[in-house]
Amino acid sequence: MRRRLLAVLLAGVLLPAGLAGCGIPEQTGVHVDGTGPAAEAGSLNGRAAQPPNQAASSDPSEFIINYLSAAAGERDQAYDRAKGFIAPESQDRLRAKQQSSEVELTVVRLREKVDVSPPNNEGTSRVKVPVQQVGVLRPDGTLAPPVASETDYVFQLRRADAGKSGLFITDLPNVLLLSDDALRRYYGTHTIYFWNADQSRLVPDQRYLPSTVPPERRVTEVVKWLAGGPPDWLAPGVTRLPEGTAPINNATGADGRWEVNLTMNNANEPRLARLATQLAWSLGEEFTGELQLKIRDQNRRTVDLKQERETHPLYRTSGAPxxxxxxxxxxxxxxxxxxxxxxxxxxxxxxxxxxxxxxxxxxxxxxxxxxxxxxxxxxxxxxxxxxxxxxxxxxxxxxxxxxxxxxxxxxxxxxxxxxxxxxxxxxxxxxxxxxxxxxxxxxxxxxxxxxxxxxxxxxxxxxxxxxxxxxxxxxxxxxxxxxxxxxxxxxxxxxxxxxxxxxxxxxxxxxxxxxxxxxxxxxxxxxxxxxxxxxxxxxxxxxxxxxxxxxxxxxxxxxxxxxxxxxxxxxxxxxxxxxxxxxxxxxxxxxxxxxxxxxxxxxxxxxx
CATH class of the missing domain: 2.120.10.30 (TolB, C-terminal domain)
Known part of the structure; x- marks a missing residue:
């Protein structure tokens, strides 16, 4: 009897409203929390922040902390920025990958103060950095679980060459390091969205992008992230874009008009509608105006980004908490x-x-x-x-x-x-x-x-x-x-x-x-x-x-x-x-x- 009563209550009282064409529920007398949760600290703000260079400090502790931020920023220059801290005779100790697009950064958190030994008679000193392994920052902007297990890294320093200021590293670990403080300071967090398993709701995923990247590049990066798919832990619960989806070239546009050109198999209208909503939310509220979505150079859908977000809100609640x-x-x-x-x-x-x-x-x-x-x-x-x-x-x-x-x-x-x-x-x-x-x-x-x-x-x-x-x-x-x-x-x-x-x-x-x-x-x-x-x-x-x-x-x-x-x-x-x-x-x-x-x-x- 109780089971039948519950079924009646749920059927007559709790049934959901109709579904919009793209899969997000329509508004039917529920309160929508604006456009989603409040912006989080560290979000993209367009700051042209650059990490300090080798000459910024002659203090061994501060010098190494600066080195732990040197790789922050555009990946194709990460090794060059790091090698600027390394003595010329020791630069081959940091071996770069052949493809700059494959650069991965080992993100570490300082567990306690850096331990610096006094310089010896030759002016060299030893710096020990106690760390907690946080993860690996991949080219797609995801932070993967840590791979390394080291709990500290040791560096040897010497004075810079005559005519130069600061210090140089003469011995170092063969891994490109980035401190969590540098990740916070020189990157912005960016939320992109994947449809859940039944394509009825968008699920957030966090990515990192250097804060120096201009808006037009950010559009391209977002498209690449979506085409590349979710991180491993999130993948079983969300839906990927169709196999073979990829940007044909960089996104173009400015001043409120953006153009995205993709390859996509079976690009029917419902799928394109979901992609348009996915892109509107993944680009974020700062992107307004029109987005023209092309499939193999043919214009298939044009949406107003702000209107798309307003029409298809992320979450629903029934009143204030x-x-x-x-x-x-x-x-x-x-x-x-x-x-x-x-x-x-x-x-x-x-x-x-x-x-x-x-x-x-x-x-x-x-x-x-x-x-x-x-x-x-x-x-x-x-x-x-x-x-x-x-x-x-x-x-x-x-x-x-x-x-x-x-x-x-x-x-x-x-x-x-x-x-x-x-x-x-x-x-x-x-x-x-x-x-x-x-x-x-x-x-x-x-x-x-x-x-x-x-x-x-x-x-x-x-x-x-x-x-x-x-x-x-x-x-x-x-x-x-x-x-x-x-x-x-x-x-x-x-x-x-x-x-x-x-x-x-x-x-x-x-x-x-x-x-x-x-x-x-x-x-x-x-x-x-x-x-x-x-x-x-x-x-x-x-x-x-x-x-x-x-x-x-x-x-x-x-x-x-x-x-x-x-x-x-x-x-x-x-x-x-x-x-x-x-x-x-x-x-x-x-x-x-x-x-x-x-x-x-x-x-x-x-x-x-």
């Missing part, structure tokens, strides 16, 4: 000045004994996944769907061969995977160190992962086609395939400054916020989806972060961009400004009895 938390086992709204705060979309009868929760809009209805506890502190997942307030819930049950009754020692905060088919809702949750997928009736199945170690957290991206995981204390990203159930593709591990990670969520389109230990002290950092550019957000927290929730969709309805909340030491906090969530901000929270200490708000999350 709202903050909630758990107070004394009950979900409550959190009141913050300037932000909306609606009622709890869960019935009072079900809103008891809650440890954590995930709520998601689905059409005009609500998806609710609650983690509840009983007197012996064991926990289980309960799932419901329907119009608010949701009244009917199913208890989590294992449908695999495991001998479990649905109760676990510990269950993490669940996440709904954002789907275009709310009639078949699905989500992910971590329980007792394993990852499980669940459906709208709370049927749970263990998800097989190719990475060993206990799973302690999972988070879903705003697009619904990527997830982040913490496995064995490390941070991973993976694409997911949703076809009736969720399949997690091969995860990729990201390199982070923090160890022993405990929590993660999506902070923006290509940004993650995560918590762990920094030299033994709890901290919260943000990083890019490839792990390249990390930034400390909150240090000296004082206690391990046990839950973390962010809104990755940018600003909407007064909510600041890059908003997140977390729980540490059984107290909920928010970041704008940094402050604990007080009982007075918890709407509907009852006052404690005289002499009884009031509980703290815990398990904060966003409802969108």
């Amino acid at each position: 709202e903050r909630f938390c758990v107070y004394d086992g009950v979900i409550h709204p959190v009141s913050v000045a300037g932000e909306p705060a609606g009622p709890v979309p869960v019935s009072a009868a079900a809103n008891k004994g809650v440890v954590s929760a995930a709520l998601s809009h689905a059409g005009s209805g609500v998806l609710a996944a609650l983690v509840v506890t009983r007197s012996d502190r064991r926990q289980r997942l309960v799932v419901g769907a329907g119009r608010a307030p949701v009244t009917q819930f199913s208890a989590g049950r294992i449908t695999s061969d495991e001998k479990k009754d649905g109760w676990f020692g510990a269950v993490g905060r669940p996440v709904w995977v954002r789907s275009l088919d709310p009639a078949h809702p699905s989500g992910l949750v971590v329980a007792d160190g394993r990852l499980y997928r669940f459906d709208g009736m709370a049927a749970m199945n263990a998800v097989a992962l190719t990475v060993p170690g206990p799973v302690t957290a999972v988070a879903g991206s705003f697009d619904g086609d990527r997830i982040a995981l913490i496995i064995g204390g490390g941070l991973y990203v993976a694409s997911v395939s949703v076809d009736g159930s969720i399949a997690v593709n091969q995860p990729r591990r990201l390199v982070t400054r923090l160890t022993g990670l405990t929590a993660v969520d999506w902070y923006a389109e290509n940004q993650l916020v995560f918590a762990g230990n920094e030299e033994g002290r709890p901290a919260i950092y943000q990083t890019t989806v490839d792990g390249a550019l990390d930034t400390a957000l909150k240090r000296e927290i004082g206690a391990e972060v046990t839950q973390l929730a962010a809104y990755p969709g940018g600003s909407a309805g007064g909510l600041p961009s890059f908003s997140y909340m977390y729980e540490a030491d059984k107290v909920a906090f928010r970041n704008n400004p940094f402050d604990n969530i007080r009982r007075e901000q918890v709407l509907g929270a009852s006052s404690p009895s005289p002499g009884v200490r009031a509980p703290n708000p815990t398990a904060p999350f966003f409802f969108y």
